Each structure stands twice: as C-alpha cells, then as structure tokens.
Amino acid sequence: MNTVFGYILIMVTMLPSGEIESEALDWFTNPYECVEIAHYHHENHDSPYGVGFTCIEDVYQIIEKDLDE
Numbered sequence: 001m002n003t004v005f006g007y008i009l010i011m012v013t014m015l016p017s018g019e020i021e022s023e024a025l026d027w028f029t030n031p032y033e034c035v036e037i038a039h040y041h042h043e044n045h046d047s048p049y050g051v052g053f054t055c056i057e058d059v060y061q062i063i064e065k066d067l068d069e
Contacts (some may be wrong), residue, residue, distance in 0.1 A: 002059050003061075004058065005028050009028065010025065014050040
C-alpha cells in the first residue's frame, strides 16, 4: 500500500545530448496548487526549449507490518 504525502514541483531539462536533468523546486500538499504553480513557471519565466515543469507524487510505501505496530 502506498500513501501520498504531497506533491513535488520539479523542473526537467532535456539537453541536446539527450541527457535529462531535473531539480526539485517546491513541495505542496494540494496537487492542484502544484499544477497551477507549474503552469505559472512555464508561462512567466520564458522557459527555453527543452525545459518543462511538472508535479510528481511524494509517496511512502507502507508495509503491512508497520500497520500492526
């Protein structure tokens, strides 16, 4: 079983060599707020080609034995 604690806003850059670089920018409890800020960064920071902003889940895997304690 997995539990979502929040959402991480990341900036992803694809380099001409095909390599991918990423950087975590912020953390949110609300997925809609995270997506809203991702759109804001994309539209208002003159992102160069190959740069994108997205949100991923901050997930913790719960093991059944943890529930018994």
